[in-house]
Amino acid sequence: MPAFGRTMLTHWHLDPQVAYLNHGTVGATPTRVLAVQQAFRDDMERAPARFLLRELTGTFPAPWRSESRLREAARSVAGFVGARAEDLVFVTNVTTGINAVLQSSQLGSGDEMLITDLAYGAVTMAVHAVAQRTGARVRTVSIPFPPSSSGAVVSAIRDALTDRTRLAVIDHVTAMTALVLPVAEIAEVCHARGVPVLVDGAHAPGSVDLDITDLDVDWYAANLHKWALTPRSCGFLWARPDRQADLHHPVVSWGRDKGFLAEFEQHATHDPTCALSAPAAVALLREWGWPQVRDYIHNLAWEAGRRLTARWDTRLSTPEEMIGAMVTVPLPEAAGSTDADAAALRLALLEEDRVEVQLHASAGRLWVRVSAQIYNDITDIDRLANAVRQRLVVSSVESR
Ligand SMILES: Cc1ncc(COP(=O)(O)O)c(C=O)c1O
Structure with a gap:
């Protein structure tokens, strides 16, 4: 150690x-993770089509592999964050994961989305953009900083839920104010009113214990390129099994309407080596x-x-x-x-x-x-x- x-x-x-x-x-x-990423790049450059079309997602047959490279990487990350691999997909960053959920949600005029005034600016903008497109309203809960207790945050959110609330967007760790919020308790009060919960976990993996299944939320988007030590452009989106069917990547591509994994894995050309290096980052955190x-x-x-x-x-x-x-x-x-x-x-x-x-x-x-x-x-x-x-x-x- x-x-x-x-x-x-x-x-x-x-x-x-x-x-x-x-x-x-x-x-x-860490340099060791960057070296692993470079090794993946070298592999990819030796046989780019084989790597990207056959091995990465299994779009075309690769009889020499029992599992695609992305699924293998997802399995390792899922084990670190308390999830099943089949419920977790890589995204470029948490912002993309959050936009996927927001843009897939079926909202109409009169519906409300709840967010707190501690939310990250770009996430708040994404919520307002969806409200503008759908006619839904945004209800912003004011959380006094610093709060007296985590219970005070739960109460503020509970008091802001209405019969019209259709979605709550909650941080796990807030941005500027750096507060770890009681996500499980917040999810409980939201679910008691039938409100699904989308968590912005940008800072959580690798900085606090994370067991997504235990939190009992509906969607959990996070970055690995902050505290989980992966190269940049690495986040994930987790969705509860019953929330996966209607979920779309914000950029329409080949996986459209082919199921959760295809939706997020069979999309436009990009460098996947950051996601493939995630197991090395997780292994390093475990080794340390x-x-x-x-x-x-x-x-x-x-x-x-x-x-x-x-x-x-x-x-x-x-x-x-x-x-x-x-x-x-x-x-x-x-x-x-x-x-x-x-x-x-x-x-x-x-x-x-x-x-x-x-x-x-x-x-x-x-x-x-x-x-x-x-x-x-x-x-x-x-x-x-x-x-x-x-x-x-x-x-x-x-x-x-
Ligand atoms: C709470 C929170 N959400 C979202 C983000 C956005 O992260 P990214 O730019 O990797 O999508 C940040 C970035 O610091 C953040 O602090």
């Missing part, structure tokens, strides 16, 4: 000069020790929240049960309050202090979202804490 922390950077191409605290926005792939990885990144995120707020004299009030591998904390008021302040500080931290971190303005102040990966340790957090403090000291001296 390796010792986690900055020494793990030897497994990545990341610039060691930079404290990379932004794995949640743009994940980074998944429970140890999960605990390390959670503990570092929690400690980051405590240490940053102590150093900046602000408050961390998010309950620990709602924190996974990321934490969002307020900056001191003197750091600014506008989008322009956030952009300027983020750029200065990157260019001058060599700290890459997500930073945004909300509710009249700035917030930083720290991602904790196994290549980070407390020295990265201290670097961020000191850099911000130093900047505030300098700006207060200059304004005197």
